[in-house]
Amino acid sequence: MRLTKGRALAVGGALAGMLAGGPAAYATLQGAEGGRGTPYAETRLYFGTERPDGGPAVTDEQFMDFIDRKVTPAFPEGLTLHQGVGQWRDSTGTIERERSYELTLLYPAGQADDRDARIEAIRDAYEKEFAQDSVGRADDTARVDF
Numbered sequence: 001m002r003l004t005k006g007r008a009l010a011v012g013g014a015l016a017g018m019l020a021g022g023p024a025a026y027a028t029l030q031g032a033e034g035g036r037g038t039p040y041a042e043t044r045l046y047f048g049t050e051r052p053d054g055g056p057a058v059t060d061e062q063f064m065d066f067i068d069r070k071v072t073p074a075f076p077e078g079l080t081l082h083q084g085v086g087q088w089r090d091s092t093g094t095i096e097r098e099r100s101y102e103l104t105l106l107y108p109a110g111q112a113d114d115r116d117a118r119i120e121a122i123r124d125a126y127e128k129e130f131a132q133d134s135v136g137r138a139d140d141t142a143r144v145d146f
Helices: 005-014 023-031 060-071 109-129
Strands: 038-048 080-089 095-108 136-144
Touching: 038 109, 060 095, 060 109, 095 109, 109 136
Parallel strands: none
Antiparallel strands: 038 095, 038 136, 080 095
16 A cells, blocks of 8 residues: 555544544543553554555565664564555545555653654655655554553
């Protein structure tokens, strides 16, 4: 899926019912008492594998190499990766489908501002390296217990 900013917003829009209200939500969650776990921020990134220029799709090996080089150094604490199929409607009304990846990052809510630059660097690097229009992003809050 070639995720343009508009398409990324459409994908993110489908998740809107699950998403919290930004920085105010982090502050509320940090101040919440009771309940299991520690306040964390959760970021999900959505990576398409088809290239807008029609070139060869990003392979599993290329994607895992990208994770090893760009994501793991920025988030050595851990991550979760799911492979799936993305879908969107293009400007002609055609439904386009492609192999995709969803990356989930969890980090302490108090570190959300520090982690934002790392996340944006990952998105920018993938867009440039694999000629993508966009990498989708969704942020939420969670209580996490390991």
